Amino acid sequence: MNWLKGLKWRMVGRTLRWQQIGKRGAPAVLSFGVWNRDFRHFRLLPRACAERHAPVKGNTWLVELKDTEWDFPKEISKDATLEATAEDGPSAEVLRAIRSMQNDFSKKFEDVLAGICEIKGDLQSQANRITEAEERIGRAEDNLDSMHNAIKVLQEKCATLEMKTEDQENGASQQSTAHRPPRKAETHRQQRLFDPVKRQLQSMGLPYRMFYPAILVITRNGQRHSFKTVPEAERFVRTIQQDSGSAPVPNDE
Known part of the structure; x- marks a missing residue:
């Protein structure tokens, strides 16, 4: 393998060139070959055919063969048929090395693609989970809106009933009397102010009623008399006592 020292090869499209760099850096084309379309067969071209091709320009794939030990395959794989003559033995070894490197690259690319596919699958799974979560959250928000509306309707009904x-x-x-006790302490206090008058009415045997919030209704001779204040009720009771000759109602004022 000593002849590989300082050897460079280029692959542009389906065209393969390898060159030997001289002491002054001037390349010397040793041989020239072309891969077929599916990169399974390689055919060496004569030197004259190589000289007719234009120099390589633009982006190229350049690999330098260092002074290292090369482990070339002993046999060419079945899907890679080499059309080379017996006098091109060194070139055939280079082609085997190239084919081996190509297989390695293909295997690495397959591993990378498998990893990418796995990552894409995980991302798709996460996207599906996020979509399901958004749908559940949306349904929960709709339920909350309906509950808020129901609560608002109930509050309005409660206000109307009150x-x-x-x-x-x-x-x-x-x-x-009301079917339930007064709700406010002030109303209860106003009703308690009529207690002395109510005691006098009880002793006199006159019927009376207390209406909300603090209205005293006295019935006498089939007529109803309403009083919203205590002094008015006391004056009415004094008038009745004077007519009947009873003791007057004491004035708490």
Whole structure:
């Protein structure tokens, strides 16, 4: 393999050249060959045919064969047929080395492509999971919107019912008491102010009723008399006592 020292080969498309660099750097073309379309067969060309080709320009694939030990295959693979004569023995060895390198590159590329395919599969799986998560979140947001709307409707109904309840308590003239206790402490305090008058009415045997929020209704001789303040109710009770000759109602003021 000593003849490989300082040898360079180039591959441009399906064309292969190898050159020997002299002491002054001037290349000397030793031989010339061409691969077929599927890169399975290589055919050496005569020196005259090589000289007719234009020099290599542009982007080329250049590999330098260093002064190292080369492990060339003993036999050429079945899918790579070499059409070379017996006098081209060194060239055949170079072609075997090139073919071996090509197989190595192909295997590495296959491994890289397999890794890329695996990564693409993982990315697609993650994309599917993200899509499913977005759909679930969207459905949950729709459910929250419907719940908010339902709560708003219920709040409006509660407000309407409260207003109706207050109207019934204020306008129920046939009921002596409300169906539930007053909600406000101020209303309860105002009703307690009528307690002395109510005790006098009880002792006199006169019927009365307390309406919301603090209205005292006294019935006498089939007539109803309403009082919103304690002084008015006390004056009415004094008038009744004077007519009947009873003791007057004490004035808490």
